[in-house]
Amino acid sequence: MTPTVQIEGSTGRVILSGQFDFSAHREFRQVCESLIANPEVREVLVDFQNVNYLDSSALGMLLLLKEKIGSANKTLALVNCRDAVKQVLEIACFGKIFTIR
């Protein structure tokens, strides 16, 4: 899985695809760090449109991202969560600490 990035105005969108698990760790971190370092970007969206599976280490990566985005004073939202992704996020009750759209 190689995440792609789209920047529109002050919104940076990380588009993930396929299976989002520990093997995506390095690329996901690099992509996110580039968005956090970009002063133009105020809001980061993680787009799950093309993700069909996500595991608990992916949840861990999202928690780390939330922490980093928070300390950079930016906002974060998880978008286009469908089926399996939605289910995993619901079981973990991530709706309580993440904006999910």
Place this chain on the structure above:
Amino acid sequence: MKILVVDDTDAVLLLISRFVEALGHSAVQARNGQEAIDTWRAHRPDLVLMDMMMPVMSGPEAAAIIKAESGAVWVPIVFVTGVGEENRLAEAIEQGADDYINKPVNFRVLEAKLKAFSRTLDLNRQVVEQSTKLADYYDRAEEEKRVARHLIEQMVNAERLSDPGLEYWLSPAESLSGDLIAAARTPGQVLHVLLADGIGHGLTAALNVLPLTQPFYSMTEKGYSISDILAEMNNKIRQVLPVGRFVAVTLLALDEANDCVEIWNGGMPALQILDPSGRLLKSVPSSNLPLGIIPSHSMDFVPVRHYYDQQGLIVACSDGLIEAHVPGADAYGFDRLLGAIAGNLAGNRIDSVKDSLAGYLQGHPHHDDVSLVLMAFGGDTPPPATQDHGDAQPASDFTLPALLAIDECKWRYSLTLGADELRYINTVPFMMTFVNEIRALNHSQSDVFLILTELFVNAVDHGLLRMDSRLKHSAAGMEEYLLERSQRLANLQEGRIEIDLAGLDYGGSELLQIRVKDSGPGFNWAAWSRVEAGEPQQAHGRGILLLRALCSGIQFVGNGSEVLAFYRPHSGSDALH
């Protein structure tokens, strides 16, 4: 390089040796195959330059022996061959020789070949070094894993999982499990069962769940409620694990005395509650974040309560079981799981789940740790606590010692709490920390916990909060009662509870005196105890019956706001039978 030069012609031997030395190498000499082997054994050269046709032993024969003896260490052997020896040369190379050079030797070519071998030898040495290192790493990793596994097994303590009514299965994806199952009973015989799933699998996942064991066992032992234990586990995980690490947890408390199961689910698959025929009665999905993500004060640790009036079974598992699948197919799922259990309700249900999963995966491995807990409730066996005390000492030979005797106590522990303290101190578990230290009470902790809990709850609920026990008659009433109680406690303006524990000498044997006094207006205890005794089936009547069964004597003082209970501890030998 140290080079072994072998030739039966002195002139050639000398010539090649000199040349080798001129190139900066050192030369050792031999005049036939046998000498070559002996010299090789004595000097262990890096490379052998050898004639083929020699007396005593030929070059190819010696080469085969040297190759065999050098084993894993690579010793290049280069033959120096004359015209007409091509066939034997081919054979020798097939048998392990590395190269050849023609006679008469062209020294320019020999120099180039030696350089090439020197490079290859360097490379070869690196590979050998690295593979030795790799083998070392592997051994060390295996050893660390072995130690870790032992450590984890000790901390998890599988023995404590052997509880009647509890069945479980844990199948790690790797040698160490990131899933954890633990069970223990409180002094009041409430069964606590923990099922936890750390991120990932293997050693790091196993390390993630380890911090849970200590608060689980030690707080259960002291009788803390699962809400308190969860808060402590959450603190612990946040304290010891890095950000991004968390643990999904299900914690159950089966209280057979009150026909109630408390369930808290944070990030685990939904718990399934089955009726006696295996039908799904209720499902308890995760309604909380996993532990370790946000501070305890932002979490809601209030469990879901399930009151039962018939037998049933609780099914709890990790996502490794529900999501197990073969590539391209559906996940195993709840339907198959519950089907396997319902299909073999009276038999070995765990085995039937194992068979069902194995059949579904058709020999494929599961990629995540799989864990499953089945907890039966509402069985015919009464909770062990009341069973143990069928043989309680009869009260007939016991006369209440004068209250004055308390001045002659061996030890004494007094505690007074006001309204504010009552709101946040978990009094009985707190006192149990002390009780657990008293040697005379070593075998009676469970009894003391029950007596203290009954007396204390009675003093708070009825003495201070003026709660009406009749509310507790139905399952819904129990919820209402607990809600009302927590509201009244939150609004309590004034009130005191005094608790006094004292160890007395009663005719040469140990006697524990427990005094509990509340600042409430008291109550008509005589009428109360009569009514309670006549209604043994009522949930709220069990308290006084339990106290009577456990204690040698109970005495209400004055208006009933003060009660004295006398208890004779088990000696060590009593507890053995």
